[in-house]
Amino acid sequence: MKIEAIDLFYISLPKITRTADGTQDSLVVRVRTDNGLEGWGECDASPLVSMAAYVMPMSHSNIININEALLGETIDSPEDVIRLRNKAGEYGLDIQQLDHAVAGADIAMWDVLGKHLGESVWKLIGHEASYKKLPYASVLFGDNPAETRTIAESIVNRDFRAAKFGWGPMGRGSLADDIALVQAARDGLGPDAKLMVDAGVIWGDNVEIAYERAVAFAELGVTWLEEPLRTEEVGAYKALSDNVRANGVKIGIAGGEGADYFRAADDMMTNAGLDFVQIDVGRIGGITEAKRVADRAHELGIQYVNHTFKSHLSVAASIHVFAGYEEFDLIEYPAGDSPLILGLTAPSGIFRDSDGFVQASDAHGLGVQVNPGAISEYQRMVKIEIDGEVLFESAQP
Amino acid sequence: MKIEAIDLFYISLPKITRTADGTQDSLVVRVRTDNGLEGWGECDASPLVSMAAYVMPMSHSNIININEALLGETIDSPEDVIRLRNKAGEYGLDIQQLDHAVAGADIAMWDVLGKHLGESVWKLIGHEASYKKLPYASVLFGDNPAETRTIAESIVNRDFRAAKFGWGPMGRGSLADDIALVQAARDGLGPDAKLMVDAGVIWGDNVEIAYERAVAFAELGVTWLEEPLRTEEVGAYKALSDNVRANGVKIGIAGGEGADYFRAADDMMTNAGLDFVQIDVGRIGGITEAKRVADRAHELGIQYVNHTFKSHLSVAASIHVFAGYEEFDLIEYPAGDSPLILGLTAPSGIFRDSDGFVQASDAHGLGVQVNPGAISEYQRMVKIEIDGEVLFESAQP
Numbered sequence: 001m002k003i004e005a006i007d008l009f010y011i012s013l014p015k016i017t018r019t020a021d022g023t024q025d026s027l028v029v030r031v032r033t034d035n036g037l038e039g040w041g042e043c044d045a046s047p048l049v050s051m052a053a054y055v056m057p058m059s060h061s062n063i064i065n066i067n068e069a070l071l072g073e074t075i076d077s078p079e080d081v082i083r084l085r086n087k088a089g090e091y092g093l094d095i096q097q098l099d100h101a102v103a104g105a106d107i108a109m110w111d112v113l114g115k116h117l118g119e120s121v122w123k124l125i126g127h128e129a130s131y132k133k134l135p136y137a138s139v140l141f142g143d144n145p146a147e148t149r150t151i152a153e154s155i156v157n158r159d160f161r162a163a164k165f166g167w168g169p170m171g172r173g174s175l176a177d178d179i180a181l182v183q184a185a186r187d188g189l190g191p192d193a194k195l196m197v198d199a200g201v202i203w204g205d206n207v208e209i210a211y212e213r214a215v216a217f218a219e220l221g222v223t224w225l226e227e228p229l230r231t232e233e234v235g236a237y238k239a240l241s242d243n244v245r246a247n248g249v250k251i252g253i254a255g256g257e258g259a260d261y262f263r264a265a266d267d268m269m270t271n272a273g274l275d276f277v278q279i280d281v282g283r284i285g286g287i288t289e290a291k292r293v294a295d296r297a298h299e300l301g302i303q304y305v306n307h308t309f310k311s312h313l314s315v316a317a318s319i320h321v322f323a324g325y326e327e328f329d330l331i332e333y334p335a336g337d338s339p340l341i342l343g344l345t346a347p348s349g350i351f352r353d354s355d356g357f358v359q360a361s362d363a364h365g366l367g368v369q370v371n372p373g374a375i376s377e378y379q380r381m382v383k384i385e386i387d388g389e390v391l392f393e394s395a396q397p
Numbered sequence: 398m399k400i401e402a403i404d405l406f407y408i409s410l411p412k413i414t415r416t417a418d419g420t421q422d423s424l425v426v427r428v429r430t431d432n433g434l435e436g437w438g439e440c441d442a443s444p445l446v447s448m449a450a451y452v453m454p455m456s457h458s459n460i461i462n463i464n465e466a467l468l469g470e471t472i473d474s475p476e477d478v479i480r481l482r483n484k485a486g487e488y489g490l491d492i493q494q495l496d497h498a499v500a501g502a503d504i505a506m507w508d509v510l511g512k513h514l515g516e517s518v519w520k521l522i523g524h525e526a527s528y529k530k531l532p533y534a535s536v537l538f539g540d541n542p543a544e545t546r547t548i549a550e551s552i553v554n555r556d557f558r559a560a561k562f563g564w565g566p567m568g569r570g571s572l573a574d575d576i577a578l579v580q581a582a583r584d585g586l587g588p589d590a591k592l593m594v595d596a597g598v599i600w601g602d603n604v605e606i607a608y609e610r611a612v613a614f615a616e617l618g619v620t621w622l623e624e625p626l627r628t629e630e631v632g633a634y635k636a637l638s639d640n641v642r643a644n645g646v647k648i649g650i651a652g653g654e655g656a657d658y659f660r661a662a663d664d665m666m667t668n669a670g671l672d673f674v675q676i677d678v679g680r681i682g683g684i685t686e687a688k689r690v691a692d693r694a695h696e697l698g699i700q701y702v703n704h705t706f707k708s709h710l711s712v713a714a715s716i717h718v719f720a721g722y723e724e725f726d727l728i729e730y731p732a733g734d735s736p737l738i739l740g741l742t743a744p745s746g747i748f749r750d751s752d753g754f755v756q757a758s759d760a761h762g763l764g765v766q767v768n769p770g771a772i773s774e775y776q777r778m779v780k781i782e783i784d785g786e787v788l789f790e791s792a793q794p
Contacts, residue, residue, distance in 0.1 A: 018458045025456045046460050046492050048453035048781070048788075049446060053494075056445035057777075059422045061415045061564075063443050093598070095443050096657050096680070097450075097494035167458075201490070232660035260493050263629035267664045283493070380454075384445070385780040386407075391445075 029104030039112025106286020114365030127324025141168030152188020166198025231258030241273030426501030436509025503683020511762030524721025538565030549585020563595025628655030638670030
């Protein structure tokens with residue numbers, strides 16, 4: 001089949017708040033083929049900047065847009081998807097936004113190929129099984145310990161057995177303040193639930209402060225301390241994880257969501273001493289590249305975890321990537337209440353079974369359906385003109 | 398003084414050809430302050446994608462546009478520029494295009510600060526001297542050896558003492574074809590001129606093919622083999638440079654233009670075994686970040702070289718970055734004839750002295766002036782609307 005159209009949908013809540021909540025908007029990508037099929041993908045990225053990467057005029061032979069690379073191309077096998085993903089990468093070699101933007105098209109190509117071949121994505125990308133994963137509710141800290149405890153209790157009430165708290169006041173006050181936040185999360189969750197902490201790169205390159213927190217949080221049974229440092233501080237990460245191991249501190253160091261392409265992730269896996277590498281399929285250029293990271297993590301004995309703070313379209317894309325690795329047993333699971341994000345794939349989704357686990361579907365493609373009504377409801381209509389001519393204009397789904 | 402306006406100018410030749418010639422368009426950034434000064438910068442990046450990074454709506458607290466980070470801010474010292482560059486990086490933590498886009502504003506901020514304080518940029522960023530550099534004419538290979546030889550002869554006729562040939566047919570034929578191209582360049586230049594070869598990432602991750610070329614080109618007196626492999630193939634680079642050294646092959650391995658941020662460059666310097674690290678100030682986020690790389694290269698004993706394939710505004714920004722390092726004695730110098738690029742700073746520029754060297758200017762700021770007439774002549778007028786409201790509209794300079 002041939003790729004006939006690539007449709008870009010910028011959806012957004014009416015009001016965006018200045019919090020680290022990625023479920024307030026999204027760029028959804030639809031790939032349509034000449035045999036009447038369609039596949040869907042989602043980027044975790046600025047929608048407008050990413051849209052521009054699909055339509056912008058050529059600058060030279062290494063700055064050519066994504067549409068130009070993909071439209072009219074043939075897609076009949078997994079090798080085709082990989083070839084086309086790489087073609088977009090070559091056309092856009094010098095477009096920095098390329099990876100964030102092409103992620104949506106890559107995911108949509110795997111989805112439509114699965115529908116075409118009657119196969120699930122996890123099989124197409126080479127997995128032999130789809131193992132159950134334990135979803136952890138991914139939420140932001142409350143503004144104080146009391147609010148954080150209330151959030152934790154609500155998570156337990158929703159039958160989650162694991163949760164990650166991040167951002168908010170973490171790292172903005174004293175050590176005691178940080179401990180109080182994590183203690184509140186632990187108190188609300190109870191002693192048995194898994195608890196992870198996401199520091200949101202708050203300590204920059206300060207290994208000492210990060211280590212102090214790692215020690216304190218380990219005592220509260222925290223599975224991992226995520227992004228204590230900025231992504232690019234690879235040397236500082238190494239010093240931190242070396243310290244943690246040398247002193248027998250029982251906590252993992254996690255990071256990697258800032259990795260925009262395979263080498264950035266591999267650099268962190270090889271040189272930062274990570275225990276968990278967290279990859280956002282909607283940033284790192286899609287399922288094709290995320291799978292490379294999962295394979296590499298498996299080789300290195302590092303646990304691959306998805307980073308996902310978007311809709312169930314992204315949750316689905318994420319779980320296919322590492323479905324076949326039994327040892328990668330945790331999955332980040334957005335647990336907020338953004339109606340845009342909850343509505344996008346309703347009533348389909350990656351839902352928990354009676355034991356509280358989730359699993360990549362055996363359905364054809366990704367196994368979730370996009371609800372065009374949700375797009376219509378939340379779509380922002382973009383129009384880009386150059387020299388008076390329309391370069392791009394949003395259309396209804 | 399306060400930043401009152403950030404103006405974005407997308408300029409382009411009327412017709413863009415599909416060659417690796419970066420001088421066909423540009424994004425020029427002007428920063429205006431409340432005391433009537435203005436500074437100028439240039440991005441080496443897709444203009445439209447980068448413009449979007451200045452104006453796009455907020456997605457969440459880590460996707461906030463560059464204008465929001467900089468407009469209204471105070472800028473009175475080098476520390477202010479660094480603070481503001483970092484602020485834009487924090488606001489845009491999850492905008493992949495951030496570094497390419499903010500480069501223009503960063504350069505413009507250094508320029509306007511220099512005018513404000515009556516100081517050259519190289520002094521403001523901490524250099525104690527401005528050493529002369531030998532410019533190498535940076536050109537593309539001809540379509541065949543004969544054309545390549547003609548180009549080489551024209552370079553000698555223009556009194557260049559060094560030249561770099563890149564892209565074109567290099568790596569697309571046999572070993573003998575590649576050698577014939579380089580031999581033609583050497584024949585045209587004569588035995589004394591420095592000759593460098595840019596393979597334009599053509600051999601991907603194939604160390605063997607790249608090594609074969611390195612050996613052959615070394616016999617033709619090639620100073621360095623640039624980008625034999627894709628930027629992200631750090632392990633392959635290391636294998637190649639280890640081989641070259643172990644066998645006493647007299648050629649340097651160069652790369653780094655694909656580094657979009659400091660850590661990507663540091664990864665290559667630390668792990669790829671580079672002899673020359675080539676940094677584009679218009680991609681890596683501006684003078685602030687490029688200077689960090691130059692300092693680090695100095696520490697590691699790797700030669701820093703600029704990557705520049707834009708106007709003399711970029712040449713100027715580039716040379717300030719490493720002006721004070723005497724051992725970094727080569728500068729890439731665009732030698733094409735794009736009227737847009739030649740006109741942008743006319744009649745000012747970074748020109749060769751009677752010995753054929755160039756030098757960072759002692760003038761206030763960058764030391765080149767932008768010609769608004771050239772912008773008017775080549776400007777493409779962009780208009781971006783969201784939900785019927787104008788988000789951005791190009792204006793005359």
